Amino acid sequence: MDKRIASTAEAVAGIPDGATVMIGGFGGSGAPIELIHAMIDRYRATGSPARLTVINNNAGNGGIGIAAMIKAGMIAKMICSFPRSSNAEAFNTAYLAGEIALELVPQGTLAERIRAAGAGIPAFYTPTSYGTELAEGKPVAEFDGTSYVQERWLKADFALVKGELGDPMGNLTYRLAGRNFNPLMCMAAATTIAQVRQLVETGGIEPESVITPSIFVDAVVEVPAPQQEEQLVRDGVEY
């Protein structure tokens, strides 16, 4: 079994217009910047992939990563918990101009909806958002005297994630707090593409250390010196 792919360009070549794409990371931590930029390169060269729905905790920072996708006009809708931040002008401008749709989801609910999709659970009940405007229109039920809101699974066509080590089968580890949404998104997408800092031979990751088992991963591409979103934003880089 060999899920290795030679380049980020090849890895994202099959993402069609209108796809729903989960992108891992929390802010810049664990964000697959090189895969995102490969999508932007392809869009600039071919006009695809366009009209994407992107699922991420945030909505991009500065002029790189998801923010650069928004500036390029590739994203029709964001599903996220926290689009507002100090360097989120790209999203703010597009949103206030009515050029991009937003589905706002509480952070823990976003994580659990993704996990549920990956686990084959179509809906679940959570206390989060009960009695608030984000629960409007959703079914509510009482369990042991407390009220809960029904939330549905959240699936995607593709997930783009960033790992630390990967092997040809697709087993993954993550670096520090870069884990965040990445393992969940691997489970919830029809096709999961991982960029890893280092590809090792099969068996090169101790089975006890595997965080995402290979069954959840479809493609692995090595990006040996990955860029860090926060550093790029601080350096004022525009992609």
Next chain:
Amino acid sequence: MDKLTNAQIAWRAAQDIDDGAYVNLGIGFPEMVAQYAPEGRTPVYHTENGVLGFGPAPAEGEEDWDLINAGKKPITLKPGAAFFHHADSFAMVRGGHLDVAILGAYQVAQNGDLANWRVGTKGVPAVGGAMDLVHGAGRVAVITDHVTKDGQPKLVEACTFPLTGVGCVTRVYTSLAVVDIEDGRFVLREKLAGLALEDLQAVTGARLHLDGPVADLIVPEAP
């Protein structure tokens, strides 16, 4: 009217956190509470993006941008720290595993309703983990100025700003008082020594109930 500084409010809240408690401190002002853990107590801090057991920010130039907190600020790790994914992180929150969550507030109602995520309907909405953090912790406490910048009460009969959670807050540490929320009412536990009850009541938007003696709210001058 004399009032506590933010540092003094944070110090007071820190006195109620036990050694070994698992604690989530909301982004911004609540993060200050970590600076005032009493000598001999070592709480374990949780951050929503997936770290237990983190410490203060590293020295400038030592940042690792894969090692951040929920406010996207660089952090360090303490011995015994652990990483985990987001679903586990929020399981710790909603599943009742945290001992204490300390949050900021725009308004707190006498029934424990909290409004702390947006003040109106304009601009770009952003909720993050606010609506999750109010559920599950053993104690959900708020630290806040007693009134808004223009003098409006933040402790109210019913919130007018959009709600973050219903009936979730158990204690409020303000710049003037410590107030518990019990059976749908504010119960005054401590107030500044020089502050008359009627003056405190005048800047509080709902009735303050008394249930036993009210202690003086005593904090160090410069904690």
